[in-house]
Amino acid sequence: MLLNNKIIIFFAIIIIAIILRKIFAKTILQGLLKLTSKTKTNVDTEIVKAAEKPLKMFLIVFGFYLAFRSLELPQNYNLTLTQVLRSCIIILIAWGLINFSKTISELMLKTMNKCEVQIEGIFVPFISKGIKILIIVLATSIVADEWGFDVNGFIAGLGIGGLAFALAAKDTIANIFGGLVLTMDKPFSIGDWICTPNLEGTVEEISFRSTKVRTFAHAIVHVPNSTLVNQPITNWSRMGKRRITFNLGVEYSTSITKLRNCVAEIKDMLVNNKDIHKDTIFVTFDKFNNSSLDIFIYCFTVTTNWGEFLEAKQDVNINILDILEKNGVSVAFPSRTLYMKSE
Incomplete structure (x- = not known):
């Protein structure tokens, strides 16, 4: 009961x-x-x-x-x-x-x-x-x-097992720590256009093992993070401005007055161009080249967008051609004068 x-x-x-x-x-x-x-x-x-x-x-x-x-x-x-x-x-x-x-x-x-x-x-x-x-x-x-149970032995076993695991998965661990470094240093973010010695493209995904980059050929490349952290990385998306620089060669027959006028007018054109950054503009008669008198042109566009940059650069080039045409100055091309000695 x-x-x-x-x-x-x-x-x-x-x-x-x-x-x-x-x-x-x-x-x-x-x-x-x-x-x-x-x-x-x-x-x-x-x-x-x-x-x-x-x-x-x-x-x-x-x-x-x-x-x-x-x-x-x-x-x-x-x-x-x-x-x-x-x-x-x-x-x-x-x-x-x-x-x-x-x-x-x-x-x-x-x-x-x-x-x-x-x-x-x-x-x-x-x-x-x-x-x-x-x-x-x-x-x-x-x-x-x-x-x-003996906890000390258990902890010691975890230590030995962890060491063996670390040795077996050293590449994976290197990639994980690479991901930590990339995430904390932030050399780039998703959507950035980056360039390394082996790769150029747009970042699509950042994980702990690898970074996914889409190249300009629209191929997807998975780059191990341990490789990325050991390479120089150029982040083109973080440019504050884009550079335009080249040497404009004019013929040796150009007079000093015309040369001075061209230099002054090209510089004035760049200063008044809304697409050109005003902080850094250089237009100078640079050197006597083999076949030309070289005018050095150095400036930056306000935009960093690739398409807008190309349009701004085209506008600058057309304006330079107009200035040369107005001053009666011709662009030089590589040439060689051959003297024939008659006997």
Whole structure:
């Protein structure tokens, strides 16, 4: 009769725990979510969501613990039950922290950005995974210690295993650290036109293993990050202006007056051209070349867009031709004078 009563109490406690779990889910948790939704930050909402499933499971685990304790088992069984409860609590806490790990990583990024340490969003999954691994390792070591296992040996084994893994995956690790360097230094962003000794194109994607670049032939090239960080990178998209520079050769028969007029008018044309940057404009008679008198022209366009740059350069070239034509000056071309000696 006594045993039957104990069994009834055992199942009654479990049923009560299940009922409490449903009440907790429908009333307390829903109330907390409504309350946190009214606050200015979403961190408290994320905390409640992260703890929701572990708390529900805790009610069931604690219900089973109380149910087994009601059976008045021998002392050694009660000690084992206590160990099981502690282990379950550790696992449930780890579960909640893992659920909250993404929010933790996002908060870390926001804090670093507020401190003017700009970091790309691809750090979120990386930091989140790192936090998850750390939580799992810590929870495993605590549970192992609870059951009397040698934690020091476990940690030493992790160290040796980590070393072996690092040696086996050194290229992958190099690419990951390369991705970290690229993300923190920001030599380029998605959409930038970059040029390296081996590649030129537009960046389409930056991941931890590689960077995806679309070449001007519309081919996709996946470049390992460890390769990119060890190469000089020219970012053409971050130019403040584009350069126009060339030598204009005119014939040696050009008079000094015409030459001076051409230099002055070309410079005046560039200064008054809306597409030319006013800070740096050089137009000078530069040198006596083999077949020409060279006028050195050096300036920058306001635009950095390739198409607009070509139009601005074309406009400059046409205006220079107009100036030469107006002054009666001809463009020189490579020539050689041959003297024939008659006998």
